Amino acid sequence: MLDFTILTDNFGTYLRGFGNTAYASVLALAGSFLLGTLLAVFRITPVKPLQWIGTAYVEFVRNIPLLLVVYLFFLGLPSIGVVLSPFACGTLGLAVYTAAFIAEAVRAGILSVPKGQMEAARSSGLSYGMTMRLVILPQAVKIVIPPLNNQFINLIKNSSILSVISGFDLMFYADRIASDTYVVFSTYIFAGLFYLLLTLPLSYATGWLERRLARHD
Amino acid sequence: MRQRKWFVLGLAMLVLTVLTLAGCGKKEGNGAGGASPSSSASASSSAASAGGTSALDAIKSRGKLIVGVKYDTRLFGLKDPASGKVEGFDIDVAKGLAKELLGDESKLELKEVTSKTRIPMLDNGDIDLIVATMTISEERKKQVDFSDVYFKAGQSLLVKKGSPIKSIADIKKGTKVIGVKGSTSVKNIAEKAPDATVLEFDNYQDAFTALKAGQGNVLTTDNAILYGMASQDSNYEVVGGTFTDEPYGIAAKKGNADLVAFVNDYLKKLQDSGEYDKLYEKWIGETPMKE
Amino acid sequence: MDFKDAYKWVNLEFILEGFLVTLEVAAAAIALSFLIGCIAGTVRYMKIPVLSQLAAFLVELVRNLPLLLIIFFTMFALPEVGIKFGIVQSAIIALTVFEAAMISEIVRSGLNSIPKGQVEASRSSGLTSFQTLWHIVLPQGLRRMVPPLVSQFISLLKDTSLAVIIALPELMHNANIVIAHNFQTAVPILMFAAFLYFVVNYALSLASRRLENRMA
Numbered sequence: 001m002l003d004f005t006i007l008t009d010n011f012g013t014y015l016r017g018f019g020n021t022a023y024a025s026v027l028a029l030a031g032s033f034l035l036g037t038l039l040a041v042f043r044i045t046p047v048k049p050l051q052w053i054g055t056a057y058v059e060f061v062r063n064i065p066l067l068l069v070v071y072l073f074f075l076g077l078p079s080i081g082v083v084l085s086p087f088a089c090g091t092l093g094l095a096v097y098t099a100a101f102i103a104e105a106v107r108a109g110i111l112s113v114p115k116g117q118m119e120a121a122r123s124s125g126l127s128y129g130m131t132m133r134l135v136i137l138p139q140a141v142k143i144v145i146p147p148l149n150n151q152f153i154n155l156i157k158n159s160s161i162l163s164v165i166s167g168f169d170l171m172f173y174a175d176r177i178a179s180d181t182y183v184v185f186s187t188y189i190f191a192g193l194f195y196l197l198l199t200l201p202l203s204y205a206t207g208w209l210e211r212r213l214a215r216h217d
Numbered sequence: 218m219r220q221r222k223w224f225v226l227g228l229a230m231l232v233l234t235v236l237t238l239a240g241c242g243k244k245e246g247n248g249a250g251g252a253s254p255s256s257s258a259s260a261s262s263s264a265a266s267a268g269g270t271s272a273l274d275a276i277k278s279r280g281k282l283i284v285g286v287k288y289d290t291r292l293f294g295l296k297d298p299a300s301g302k303v304e305g306f307d308i309d310v311a312k313g314l315a316k317e318l319l320g321d322e323s324k325l326e327l328k329e330v331t332s333k334t335r336i337p338m339l340d341n342g343d344i345d346l347i348v349a350t351m352t353i354s355e356e357r358k359k360q361v362d363f364s365d366v367y368f369k370a371g372q373s374l375l376v377k378k379g380s381p382i383k384s385i386a387d388i389k390k391g392t393k394v395i396g397v398k399g400s401t402s403v404k405n406i407a408e409k410a411p412d413a414t415v416l417e418f419d420n421y422q423d424a425f426t427a428l429k430a431g432q433g434n435v436l437t438t439d440n441a442i443l444y445g446m447a448s449q450d451s452n453y454e455v456v457g458g459t460f461t462d463e464p465y466g467i468a469a470k471k472g473n474a475d476l477v478a479f480v481n482d483y484l485k486k487l488q489d490s491g492e493y494d495k496l497y498e499k500w501i502g503e504t505p506m507k508e
Numbered sequence: 509m510d511f512k513d514a515y516k517w518v519n520l521e522f523i524l525e526g527f528l529v530t531l532e533v534a535a536a537a538i539a540l541s542f543l544i545g546c547i548a549g550t551v552r553y554m555k556i557p558v559l560s561q562l563a564a565f566l567v568e569l570v571r572n573l574p575l576l577l578i579i580f581f582t583m584f585a586l587p588e589v590g591i592k593f594g595i596v597q598s599a600i601i602a603l604t605v606f607e608a609a610m611i612s613e614i615v616r617s618g619l620n621s622i623p624k625g626q627v628e629a630s631r632s633s634g635l636t637s638f639q640t641l642w643h644i645v646l647p648q649g650l651r652r653m654v655p656p657l658v659s660q661f662i663s664l665l666k667d668t669s670l671a672v673i674i675a676l677p678e679l680m681h682n683a684n685i686v687i688a689h690n691f692q693t694a695v696p697i698l699m700f701a702a703f704l705y706f707v708v709n710y711a712l713s714l715a716s717r718r719l720e721n722r723m724a
Contacts, residue, residue, distance in 0.1 A: 001589065063709035064702045065666035067680055075687065075694040078430040079509055086416065086432060153572065160574035164673060166395075166416035166427070171576055176417065178584070179333070179399040182356065185588040188581045192573050199572035288675075289685065298522035298686055331675050334595070337584050341592040419673055422688035429691040449689075 003186040010177045010187075017173030018194045024091045024169060025156045025198070031095030032155070033148075036102025041132065043107050054103065061100035066161055069093045074165045090162035090169070098155050105151060109144035110136055142213060149206040156198050170194055272473040273318075276345055282318055284311040285330035285344035289422040291445030292500045293350050296329075303327055306500040307348045310367060310467070313492075314346070317483045331420045332399040336360055339470050346469055346480070350442060352401045353466040362473060363466035364480040369505070370439035371459025372402050375428070375446055382435050384457035388413050395424050395433035402438040405461050421446075428453070439463045441501065514693035519686045520700065526682030527704050533596065533678065534665045537603035541664065542657075544604065545611025552612065553619040554637065563612065570609035576670050578602045583674045599671040607664045614660060618653035619645055651723045658716035662709045679704065 007014070042054030061069065070093030077084060084092070113136050121131040163171035174191035178184045276282055286307050287294035293305040308327065315325035328344050335347045339361060350370070353363045376382050388394060390412035396403035398417045406415060416433050418424040425446050428436045436443070443455045467484075469476040487493040497505045513519075548563045570578070582605075583598040593601060622645045630640045669680040683701045687694045 059710065060702075060706060063662065063666075063713070064705045065669040065680070067669040067672065068698060068702055068705065071680075072695075072698055074432075075426065075430050075691075076698060078432075079692065079694050083431040157572075157574040160576040161670075163576065164419065166418055166432075171574065171580075172417070174577075175333075175398055175580075180404070182360065183588075185585040188577060188585045192577055192581075195574060195577065196569075196572055200568075203568070203572055289688065296685065298682070298689070299518040301522075329675050329677070334583070334675055337587050337592075338594075340587050341594060343594050420675070422684055426684070426688050426691060426694075430694075450691075 001185070002189060003183050006177065006181060006183050006186045007190045010173075010181075013173045013177055014170070014190065014194060017168065017170035017191075018197075020087070020168050021156070021159050021162075021170040021195075022198060024087065024094065024159050024162060024167070025152075028091050028094035028098060028155055028159070029152055031092075032098035032102050032151075035095065035099035037106050039099060039103035040106035040110060043103065044110055045128075058100045058103050061097060062104075066093065066097045066158055067164065069097045070161055070165060086165045086167045087162065090159070090165055090167040094155060094159060094161070097158070098151060101151050101154070102148065105147040106140065106144055108147075109140035109142075112143050113139045146206050146210045146213065149202055149209065153199050153202050153206070156202070157195070160195075272345065272469070272476045273479055276318065276476075280319065281324050281326050282311075282315045282346070283326045283328060283344045284314070285328050285335050285338055285347045285349055286311060287331070287349045287421070288329040289331075289420045290350055290442050291449055292441060293445070294327075294348075295445070306368070306496060307350065309496055309499075310487075311346075311348045313487065314348075314467075314480065314483055317486075318479065332397050333419065335468075339468060342470075345476070346467055348467050350439065350465055351468055352439070352463040354401055357468075360471065361468040362471055362477045363468055364477055365484055366464040366466055367484050368441065368465040370441045370463040370465060372405055372437060372461040372463055373440035373443055373455055373459050374457045375436040375438075375443040375453055375455055376434065377428075378452055378454050380434065380456075382456065385409055385460050387457075388435065392435065393433035395428050395436040397421055397424050397438060400438060401461075401463065406437050409460065425449075444501070509695050510690060510692035511696045513690055514686070514696035515700070519693070519697070522686060523679060523682050523697070523700060523704075526677060526679040529676065530665070530668050530678040531708070533599050533603070533671070533676065534661075534668050536600045537607060537668070538661050538664055540600070540604040541607035541611055544608040546615050548608065548612035549615025549619065550641070552616050554641070567609045567612050570605060571613070575602065575606045575667055576673065578606050579670055579674060595671075595674050595676050598674060599668070599676045603664060603667060603671075606667070607660060610660050610663075611657065614653055614656045615649075618649040618656075621652050622648050654723065655716055655720055658712055658719075662712055665709060665712075666705065 039054045039057055042050040043058070045051065070090055073084065073089040073093050073096075074086065077089070117135055117139075118131055121135045122128070126134065159169055160171040161167075162169040163175060166172065170191055174187055178187040181187065286303065286305075288296040288303055290305065290307075293307045294303055295305055296303045311327065312322040312325055316322040328338070330338055330344070330347065330349050332349075335344075335349055335351065336357075338344050339347055347361070350368075351357075352370075353366065357363070374382065374385065374388075381387060382392070388406075388410040392410070392413045393416055394406055394410070394413045395416045395418065396406060398419055403415055403417055406413065416427065418427055421438070421442060424436055424438075427433060429450070436446070440455060440459055447453050447455050467480050469480070484493075487496075494504055497503075548567060551559050551563050552567075554560070579599065579602040582593060582602040583595070586592065619641075626644055627640055630644045631637065635643070668676075668678055671678055672680045672684065675681065679701055683697050686697050
């Protein structure tokens, strides 16, 4: 049933797609982590306008499809004269979309650190920023890591959206192999295995971390 | 014991779900029950291919011809959001087929296909015929049965007016060429201009939108389709003549010889009566070249 | 940007037609994936031999694959081995399979969050394991499942947009057609599409929060 010549004949093509998928995922992870953390801090600062920005961003982006976010970059930017490559549009879209979910995870983590710690640090003379950086965030990280890992797995899976805008990812090359060879079943099974190669280790790491953190509490 | 009961309950619910799903999908009305999706599906496919009744008889007894056409290709099959109607050369051919077979062109049901979905949909039995700007190729002949050629197209290029690209020779390393996934044009361009970067989209709409968005320098597919795009937006023009032959055929599921014979008879009649030339002129705007 | 041309009634009507398909497909997939997810989650919670392992394997497999791949696979690869579905069915089946895996995890962890002591107490007071599940664990577990379940349903509704790749005539598909007619409508049309998704999904998430507050 499985045609292994598909894998051996097109190994280079699969590998190119695999590399691009991994690259887009890492870039989007870094971007969404930075943006997401910033948004989380926005949402819990005492400054009202920042809270509004953070809340509006998270609520809006969480409730629209990723495809739409990607299209806004792919079709929306050119109508104001900015043309980015499909790969860049896809990666940017992924980062912007995932940031909303990361913001929620980070916010939950920060809120789980008892309020008294913030007050204690502030009264001992640390500024708000320093308290966040030195006291709250390091503790929040521990709680945030498992849900963040889940978001990263989602991000890798979601990166397949690049194929819709010709972003040269794994899914795009799988399409190309399928339409070149007319062998669809095996082509997508192997593509699936390449995705599992990225997601399964992360998935197990998350499970392991969750168990470990649960034990230490 | 108790666990067993739970298990039986769960299984019963699962079977129920599968039945519901199978029920949703039962349009063709093949007799097989809904025990599991795989068994019912394979049963229906074997009934279609090995069974005694011919494809032509099946269509006649159903009283409706179901044809897969493009919804996104101006001049051949385009859905107009304003009227909700699908119009084009392919649509008129499909109407003619329905009239010839069932006596009434309204006994035609159109279904949207893309270059990627059309063969699977034909195999599924979702559609009886493909009339969708489909090039007859050796590889595709292994998968479907083609009629005689009903339209002679050739691959060409569409660019924004004033583009430095005037012909296939101008496509060099770094040129971004836009095409459609699963189309012959994408394979041709990879052979004729191997250095170009080929961007592929799911259908012609998305491909043309990508060209307008500035994502590529040139869009390549059959000239007939490109003329439709150029007529839609006067900022774009077709350049460089044709550099391949793309004979379009009407496809039927493999083994449906009677259906293909019927289509060929109809095409011949269309030619002989002069009706074909009128149709060609109506959509393409000129009379077809005679050999 | 051409707002005037974009927001012609024919265009909006066409997009709303697509949104109806989105909602229908999502509703069907939500119902089916909830059913299957509950069964798979309970099977794993009760540790029913063989079935539990099988469910665990399938859930892990599906959870780690992109939905796009599952949609492609259902539509284009399964016919090669004789399993054939139409476009709407393919979309519903692929969405159901993908979301059921997620939902089964929500159900399992919801049930697991009920302290084991309660289960032991009710078992030793003579209730069967089914009765324990039905009367003790499920009512409490369900309360904890509501927020993640609703956000999963929101995901599902958004994920229907991925069926554009198999030409399901849903919201994004129809939006693309309008944009193809006049590229200057791209931004306004995408904004309108975003508005439709947002209204429904935000209403869902508000309802879930209210439900959560009432239950708490």
